[in-house]
Amino acid sequence: MSVREFVRSKVPAAIDRPGRRLASASPLGPPGGLMLPLLALLAFMFVGPIVAIVLFSVQTENVISLSVADWTLEAYREIVQGTLSGEGVYGEVTLNTIVISALTTVVAFVVSYPAAYALATKVRRFKLPILIALIIPLFTSVNIRVYGWVLFLINDGVFDLLAGSVGLNAPSIIYTRSAVVLGTVYVYLPYMLFPIYLSISTIDESLLEAASDLGAGRTKQFVDVILPLSKPGVIIGSLFVFVLSLGAEVEAELLGGGTIYTAASNISYSFGYSQNWPLGSAQAVGLLLITTVCGVVILRTIDLTEIASRGGSR
Template sequence: MAVAIEHQSQTVDTSPKGIQVSPGLRASGPVVVLLGLGFLAPLLTVAAYAFATPKSFDAFRSFTLANFAVIFDPANTVWTSFAWSIAYAVATVVLLAIIAYPIAYGLHRLFGKWAGFVSVLFVFPLFVSENVRLYGWVLFFIKNGVLDGALKALGFSGGPELLYTPGAILFGMLYVYLPFMLFPMTLGIAMVPKDLIDAARDLGAGRFMIWREVELPLAMPGILIGMLLTFVLGAGAIAESKILGGQSVITIAQDIEVAFTYAQNWPLGSALALILVVIVSGLALTVLSKLDLDRILGRR
């Protein structure tokens, strides 16, 4: 009896068990589902329409390169729209990096008790529709508008012709996307420990050297996030060019909108959107590949 019990206790349970899912995978499940439904599914649908028969709705049922042939036709001027969109996105990133850095630095180190109030000033416009804010600038810049009327009241001949120009579009993009550059940059500057700055100063480093060797590298993750976010949003900007620019500049987002609405050519619009995604992603990955991310992120 004792031998049988001992033998039974040594028997290994070989019955099949269920699939073991780690706690991390279970916790990330809702995020994975959300990304799948909210990002991958629409992207795959757009990709399917891009290869569908022109001016049809045969997504997932046909395959043709006719839409891309139209886009790459030398007689097609759509690449001008791509160039304008990328140029505006790059200009917005460069100018906002210059404008936002001193503000972000002040929010973290200089404004003190007023930092919260200043932050609210930049956040508050986000609670108002972008179109409403841009139309407000139209009323400000338009002939006989706020600026023109105020200058005439002061005895001047009137305001300059700023509305419906390429410069007005750039101004609108700087205005709209400033918070998207500012707050990641502020978080990046907040990642710089004050003890390191004090230590560098005690070792004899000058102000510029401290900024170049300590502050900027440690704040770079937040700065890169702000630049990348601003570039992606700027490349797909449409409201600024339509409202403040009129027809002075046609961006690629406008061409995509026309293809999906007035032309009712969803496959062509999807092909344009897919090319825009490839260009923006390729440029972003190229820039990131040229940077020493290990040094920037503090891994070395």
């Protein structure tokens, strides 16, 4: 008896002809069954809370009513009117959130791209220790890391001590928008660095050799080969940093000293101190819509299948 005949005799329902597996007729069978735990987790921890937030955003008080007649868009009206007119905190919140997220993304890119390029193409001997050093801070609470920056930048803190030791009298940036941007860049820098590093490291070296054979120098190779092929990493990293910094609350609260209002800090204030859950939910829905639109628009500019095939071919 051949091996194929032996296998078919043991699992006849799994194969209808040599070399081809039958698809499971049951939705609970593979691969559907293997996806059930993930789908259940997403439904319970992602879809459920979002549905609750959307329902709360159309309520008149901090209790969910399923009667459509009791729903109202008053919270959305207040946010939109306040943002367009600049009245209240909404105009300031919108401006701070956009500026901080945009500056964080730009600064993180400027710092990360040269470092990612060096790690992917130049560094050989100490690459692993450097990557470990970059990853280790991710295992530490964001609160602890931001508190470290507060102690560093606060008046008469570490920065003033170091500046004074060399005769400098640098102005303090604590409790300013610049301090918040510094904190968000520090916290979210790895989310820009690693996608760019992985994108550059998956570039086939034969492409650079071919460009060199055709007379392209180092600068020409970088501009015409490395930079275009690293675009997916730049886009994904920018998406991560921009979206995450949109929801930066700890950085705004600690480094902004309660004077720099962002969308995340305003949502926290609405849910906590003011106990206005419909207003907080409406702000959360607005922030979710912004991040969703940004994600869809940005991801449509790259080919994820091409990226996956490039990484798998190495």
